[in-house]
Amino acid sequence: VKSFDRHAASNGPTARPAEASYLRLRLGQEQYALPLADVAVVIVREELRVVPGSGEALLGVVNRRGKVLPVFDLACALSLGSAGATTRVVVVEDGDRVAGLAVKGVSGIGPLPTLEETSSAVLRGVTVVDGARIGVLDLVALLDELQESATS
Amino acid sequence: VTDDGAVFLGIFRAEASERLDAIVEALISVEDGSADEDVVGSLFRQTHTIKGGASLVGLDDVRRLAHAMEHVLHDLRATGSPVSPPTTATLLRAADALREHLDGTGQPIDEVLAELAAAGSHGEAPETLVLLNGQKGVAQTASRSTVRVAAAKVDRIVELVGETGLHRQRLDRALAEDLPAGASPALAEELESGRRLLEQLRRVSLDMRMLPVSSILGPLRRAVRDLAQSAGKEVDLTVSGAETELDRALLDELSESLVHVVRNAVDHGIESPDEREAAGKPRRGLIEIRAEPRSGLVEVAVRDDGRGVAAAVVATASREQSSLAEVLTQPGFSTASGVTELSGRGVGLDAVRRSMQSIGGHLTVASESGNGTEVRLSLPLTLALLDVLLVERCGDVYGVPLANVVEAIATDGMLTNGGRIPLVDLADVIGAQAPPPPAGAPVLVVQVGDARAAVSCDRLVGEDEIVLKSLRPMLQGLRCYLGAAILGDGRIALVLDPSSLTGRPWPQAYPSSP
Numbered sequence: 001v002k003s004f005d006r007h008a009a010s011n012g013p014t015a016r017p018a019e020a021s022y023l024r025l026r027l028g029q030e031q032y033a034l035p036l037a038d039v040a041v042v043i044v045r046e047e048l049r050v051v052p053g054s055g056e057a058l059l060g061v062v063n064r065r066g067k068v069l070p071v072f073d074l075a076c077a078l079s080l081g082s083a084g085a086t087t088r089v090v091v092v093e094d095g096d097r098v099a100g101l102a103v104k105g106v107s108g109i110g111p112l113p114t115l116e117e118t119s120s121a122v123l124r125g126v127t128v129v130d131g132a133r134i135g136v137l138d139l140v141a142l143l144d145e146l147q148e149s150a151t152s
Numbered sequence: 153v154t155d156d157g158a159v160f161l162g163i164f165r166a167e168a169s170e171r172l173d174a175i176v177e178a179l180i181s182v183e184d185g186s187a188d189e190d191v192v193g194s195l196f197r198q199t200h201t202i203k204g205g206a207s208l209v210g211l212d213d214v215r216r217l218a219h220a221m222e223h224v225l226h227d228l229r230a231t232g233s234p235v236s237p238p239t240t241a242t243l244l245r246a247a248d249a250l251r252e253h254l255d256g257t258g259q260p261i262d263e264v265l266a267e268l269a270a271a272g273s274h275g276e277a278p279e280t281l282v283l284l285n286g287q288k289g290v291a292q293t294a295s296r297s298t299v300r301v302a303a304a305k306v307d308r309i310v311e312l313v314g315e316t317g318l319h320r321q322r323l324d325r326a327l328a329e330d331l332p333a334g335a336s337p338a339l340a341e342e343l344e345s346g347r348r349l350l351e352q353l354r355r356v357s358l359d360m361r362m363l364p365v366s367s368i369l370g371p372l373r374r375a376v377r378d379l380a381q382s383a384g385k386e387v388d389l390t391v392s393g394a395e396t397e398l399d400r401a402l403l404d405e406l407s408e409s410l411v412h413v414v415r416n417a418v419d420h421g422i423e424s425p426d427e428r429e430a431a432g433k434p435r436r437g438l439i440e441i442r443a444e445p446r447s448g449l450v451e452v453a454v455r456d457d458g459r460g461v462a463a464a465v466v467a468t469a470s471r472e473q474s475s476l477a478e479v480l481t482q483p484g485f486s487t488a489s490g491v492t493e494l495s496g497r498g499v500g501l502d503a504v505r506r507s508m509q510s511i512g513g514h515l516t517v518a519s520e521s522g523n524g525t526e527v528r529l530s531l532p533l534t535l536a537l538l539d540v541l542l543v544e545r546c547g548d549v550y551g552v553p554l555a556n557v558v559e560a561i562a563t564d565g566m567l568t569n570g571g572r573i574p575l576v577d578l579a580d581v582i583g584a585q586a587p588p589p590p591a592g593a594p595v596l597v598v599q600v601g602d603a604r605a606a607v608s609c610d611r612l613v614g615e616d617e618i619v620l621k622s623l624r625p626m627l628q629g630l631r632c633y634l635g636a637a638i639l640g641d642g643r644i645a646l647v648l649d650p651s652s653l654t655g656r657p658w659p660q661a662y663p664s665s666p
Contacts, residue, residue: 049644050548052584054630061623061636063644066315068621068636099626143626151629 022112024134025090026104027075031134033112038139040091040098042106045071057149059102064091072146073101078122097143112136122147163300164205165254168214171198172251173370180243180373182235192235195243196225202250213261217250220268236600242271306360308405310536313350313357314619320350321640358537361401365443366394368407375411376439379418384427387418390540393443398450399534402511406452406531409507412500413454413527414439421458421525428643431522433457448555449513450533454524456510461519475602476517481505504529512553512634513645514601514651529602534619541596542613542645545578546586549645550609551637552620556650558597558604560612565664573597575606581653582632603654616640620647 022033023042048060050070057077061068071089075081086102115125116138122145124138175198181187188194221243228235246268252258257418262294327335327343373389379388398406422428422437429435461476467481481502504527505515511529532538532555534572540551540561546629575595579586592614598605618637623630632652637645 049636049646051627051630051646052546052548052579052582053632054627057609058627061627061644063638063642066621066624066638068638068644070623070626097625138367147626147629150627151631 012144020111021108021109022136023090024075024107025101026107028080030075030078030080030102031107031132032074033064033077033134033136034090034092034139035136036109038092038094040093043089043091043100045102047088055149055151057146063087064100064102067098069098069100069104070150072149074101077101077142077146077149092139092143094139094143097147099143099146101125104135158470161209161211164209164211166300168202168205168254169251170245171202172200175247176244176374177370178239179235179247182240183303183377192225192229196222196229198534198650199225211253213253213258215264217246217253217261217268220265221246221250224268224271227233239271241349242267266514288488289336306357310357310361310617313354313536314349317354317617318638318640319621320347325640326392337416338363350508354537358399358534361399361534361536363400363403364394365396365398365403365406365450366391368403368410369394369441369528371407372410372414372441376418377413379415380422380437383418384424385418385422386423387439388436388596389414389439389441393442396443396445396450397533398531401535402535405507405511406529409504409529410441410452410454412504413529416500416527417454417456417458417525421456421460423459445533446530448533448539449530451528451530453526453528457524460521460524461517462535463521466519466521477501477505477515478520480517481515501527509649509651510633510634512556512651516601526549531639535615538620538637538647539615539617540637540645540647542616543578543594543596543609544611544613545589545609546584548584549639550578551616551635551645551647552596552598552607552653553647553650554615556598556600558595558599561594571605573606575608576606576653578609578653582648583606598650598653600651600654603651607653618645618647 015042021036023029023036024033030107034123043064046062048062050060051058051070057072059071061070063069064133069091073086074090075086084104088105089100091098091100091104112129112134113127115127118126118135120135122138122142124136125136126133128134175195178187178191178195178198182191199218199222203215203222206212206218225241226240228239249258249261249264253261311370324343334340369391369659376387380635385429394646417439418437421429421440423433425435440453440459442455444451461480461563465479469476472479481504501515501517506647508515508529508531511531512535513529514658516528516530517525519525519529532553538551539554542549542551542556542558544550577588579585579589589610592606593610595606595608596612598607614640615639618639620635620637623633623634627633632649634647634649639645
């Protein structure tokens with residue numbers, strides 16, 4: 001998947017994602033997914049303006065359509081260590097909280113098998129596809145964590 | 153409800169809410185004896201208008217409340233009798249109930265209606281209605297000259313004006329590249345008139361965001377009245393400079409801060425009537441609010457004639473060489489010093505200090521033990537479009553609000569003033585890792601209130617007018633930035649909170665001269 005725009009997609013006559021669709025993300029060795037409803041758009045990672053004094057999860061800010069978008073290293077926020085080179089930024093929205101999540105790449109859009117519960121605060125649950133575990137992110141909890149981590 | 157119905161309802165709610173503010177303010181003026189001669193007439197007209205609107209939009213409880221208030225006022229007007237304190241209190245309670253019903257959170261109104269019925273003698277619907285209908289025509293003509301617009305639309309216009317300014321900068325740059333010999337006289341003239349029009353547009357659009365300080369005073373008068381009553385104190389509130397205008401967004405911050413400050417003044421500053429009399433003061437305490445524009449900023453001072461901050465606290469401040477505001481806003485200050493009277497003051501003031509800092513303003517406190525306290529809030533007129541000085545450090549651009557820059561010097565020649573101004577490296581203040589700036593690097597002198605600091609950076613880029621983009625809510629924890637701006641060349645400048653530059657402790661003190 002090269003790029004994806006929910007607003008553009010929903011305007012198309014045929015391209016209407018199913019109710020419980022997920023965007024699958026690659027972060028190093030790990031696989032994660034976000035409910036498609038939480039994702040505004042996936043953009044190519046551009047050069048970022050570093051914000052001194054912020055926590056290490058905040059990679060910087062970028063000018064997106066005249067607004068200042070904070071971009072976070074998702075792997076770092078999930079304590080996986082830095083994912084290294086990230087190529088895509090998944091823009092997520094929760095009301096007026098808008099953030100970019102830098103990832104290695106996105107690997108697909110589609111439904112997922114039933115989720116199992118997990119103890120992680122930022123995950124809604126986990127599931128297994130083709131023998132690989134996929135953690136489904138809880139956007140509200142994740143943004144809470146990122147908001148907190150921006151300062152430390 | 154049709155779309156039109158929803159729109160009318162919204163307009164009615166907004167208008168009725170403003171009228172309620174005016175009603176509450178007028179009732180409080182009756183209570184403290186400062187009411188106009190025609191106060192009953194004006195209260196009557198306000199409630200009458202609310203009643204009319206409520207029946208149009210079908211808010212029946214609102215209509216019934218307004219109608220009952222109107223009756224009481226009608227009788228008062230007919231007999232020409234003054235409004236007694238119990239009647240004023242009843243009308244205030246009715247106004248509260250009315251507001252709750254406007255917001256859709258109302259309780260059953262029978263009790264209030266009964267109270268209103270007891271306050272006034274019931275008669276037939278007032279005859280003056282006919283006359284009022286005649287006046288209503290006048291009022292409607294007047295209201296047609298103002299238009300209600302959603303605040304978000306105004307914000308969008310200001311934003312677009314800012315973007316247009318950026319576009320203009322890019323256009324000028326492209327033209328200069330394409331026409332190295334300069335534009336033709338005709339083109340140059342058109343460009344110049346475009347620049348003038350844009351400047352006018354900028355001023356007019358910013359002006360639309362401005363509201364007078366008076367627009368936030370209604371709730372404040374109410375807060376003073378309620379707080380004083382529940383504390384058994386007598387307090388007058390006077391306001392000057394209420395016509396001073398401020399950006400709507402900043403007015404919200406100011407409003408919250410003023411409530412904190414005024415609450416402190418009533419709770420902890422003003423003494424009980426007996427105590428005041430014993431100290432040779434008038435029984436009624438006085439809180440004065442003064443707002444005035446001051447060189448690109450607005451200063452709002454709240455002064456009370458109460459007992460003032462304890463002498464021990466003032467002594468602590470001077471011993472620690474900190475300002476009174478710093479001591480009073482230290483977390484845990486109140487408990488540590490054991491001055492229970494000040495506990496509220498400390499907690500509330502800390503919130504005020506943080507609120508002011510988040511908008512590039514600041515707080516100072518002066519107090520004379522036994523004679524009162526003055527809290528001064530100083531805040532920018534607007535943050536929508538901001539004049540900044542752009543500087544570079546470690547290859548990145550930063551903006552400093554121009555209102556806080558005393559001077560910018562390209563050499564270190566000025567650093568001979570005896571070392572009284574601390575010299576700080578911009579990189580240290582914001583927590584960037586960088587080798588120190590070279591000798592002779594430019595220095596800005598930044599001032600916030602009485603505090604100054606000399607800040608060194610790599611390069612002065614120049615002045616610019618920027619559209620401030622908020623970093624909230626995701627990055628609101630980053631205290632040293634007011635926001636960010638997108639520059640004409642597409643780069644992002646981080647705009648520094650000036651008080652983070654002058655704040656203590658200094659990362660690196662300037663060595664005093666030998």
